[in-house]
Amino acid sequence: MTVKIFDTPEVQDFLNTVAGLDQDSGNERAKQILHRLLSDLYRLIDDYDVTPEEFWNAVSLLNALGHGTQFGLLAPGLGFDHYLDMRMDAQDEARGLAGGTPRTIEGPLYVAGAPEVHGRGRMDDGRDSDGETMWLTGQVRDTDGNPVAGAKVEVWHANSKGGYSFFDPTQSEYNLRRSIITDSQGRYAVRSIIPSGYGCPPDSPTQQLLDLLGRHGQRPAHIHYFISAPGYKHLTTQINLAGDPYTFDDFAYATREELVVPANRFEDQDAIARRELDGPFSEVTFDIELARTDDPELQHRHKRPRAKEDEQDQASQLAGTAKV
Ligand code: DHB
Ligand code: FE
Numbered sequence: 001m002t003v004k005i006f007d008t009p010e011v012q013d014f015l016n017t018v019a020g021l022d023q024d025s026g027n028e029r030a031k032q033i034l035h036r037l038l039s040d041l042y043r044l045i046d047d048y049d050v051t052p053e054e055f056w057n058a059v060s061l062l063n064a065l066g067h068g069t070q071f072g073l074l075a076p077g078l079g080f081d082h083y084l085d086m087r088m089d090a091q092d093e094a095r096g097l098a099g100g101t102p103r104t105i106e107g108p109l110y111v112a113g114a115p116e117v118h119g120r121g122r123m124d125d126g127r128d129s130d131g132e133t134m135w136l137t138g139q140v141r142d143t144d145g146n147p148v149a150g151a152k153v154e155v156w157h158a159n160s161k162g163g164y165s166f167f168d169p170t171q172s173e174y175n176l177r178r179s180i181i182t183d184s185q186g187r188y189a190v191r192s193i194i195p196s197g198y199g200c201p202p203d204s205p206t207q208q209l210l211d212l213l214g215r216h217g218q219r220p221a222h223i224h225y226f227i228s229a230p231g232y233k234h235l236t237t238q239i240n241l242a243g244d245p246y247t248f249d250d251f252a253y254a255t256r257e258e259l260v261v262p263a264n265r266f267e268d269q270d271a272i273a274r275r276e277l278d279g280p281f282s283e284v285t286f287d288i289e290l291a292r293t294d295d296p297e298l299q300h301r302h303k304r305p306r307a308k309e310d311e312q313d314q315a316s317q318l319a320g321t322a323k324v
């Protein structure tokens with residue numbers, strides 16, 4: 001038998017108490033947001049007649065996600081990262097700050113503090129025997145087409161198995177992670193290896209939830225970027241390599257038409273010899289346009305907990321109650 005109790009004064013009073021609305025201490029924004037969140041969930045339980053078994057199964061799944069530190073992996077799959085991007089795009093539009101290369105999601109696998117190189121460098125440690133050599137090059141320009149010298153181009157990507165250093169303990173420290181400072185022509189050029197697509201671990205609670213939705217947990221081969229320079233809006237973006245079965249079917253919804261880039265393969269001996277390589281290689285070119293801003297706040301990446309970044313800052317943020 002279906003009963004509905006959500007709209008009764010008893011339940012509404014109870015929600016106010018649970019969210020601490022009758023308490024002087026605590027954080028007002030946290031109370032408002034928790035009150036709204038709990039109200040929506042209570043209403044859902046009523047509307048869908050959620051059984052105790054279903055509720056406790058959900059709790060168990062949340063525990064498993066937390067135990068595996070997988071909320072950051074699940075969030076892109078549930079579209080939250082892309083939704084936040086859509087909001088930032090709309091804010092840029094409203095402020096007259098649209099333009100330049102489009103942003104797309106950061107993902108959960110950035111690590112701060114990668115080695116810095118000037119103009120050129122190498123990102124891979126040479127130990128991935130399945131990794132085909134990739135030359136990744138491009139130019140950073142402003143929206144009028146002028147080169148931006150001295151821009152910081154942070155790049156990170158997966159190896160030939162789809163794993164990221166730091167999170168994959170079999171890889172050397174900062175493998176496939178570099179911070180490149182552009183040369184006087186705004187150019188960067190790094191030797192690396194072609195990344196493979198990434199898949200959520202098949203037995204993970206993240207995949208378990210995606211299975212319930214009838215969805216895969218695959219991403220196409222992709223390369224992440226942070227690009228910054230004084231006087232320009234910080235850009236978080238990534239490129240998806242063309243021709244991957246998942247290029248336009250990304251479980252994390254990061255694909256944007258302008259960010260799909262081909263990897264051009266060279267097999268002729270002359271090209272190989274000119275690069276001083278001993279086998280075929282691919283070239284990937286990604287030019288970046290930055291929008292101008294005088295607002296110092298917009299010149300830096302937004303704050304969020306990240307591996308090896310501001311460990312002190314993070315600890316105080318987590319301990320505080322200012323942010324939900
Ligand atoms: C996920 C993994 C990535 O490499 C990425 O770029 C975005 C999301 C994930 O596991 O959710
Ligand atoms: Fe990624």
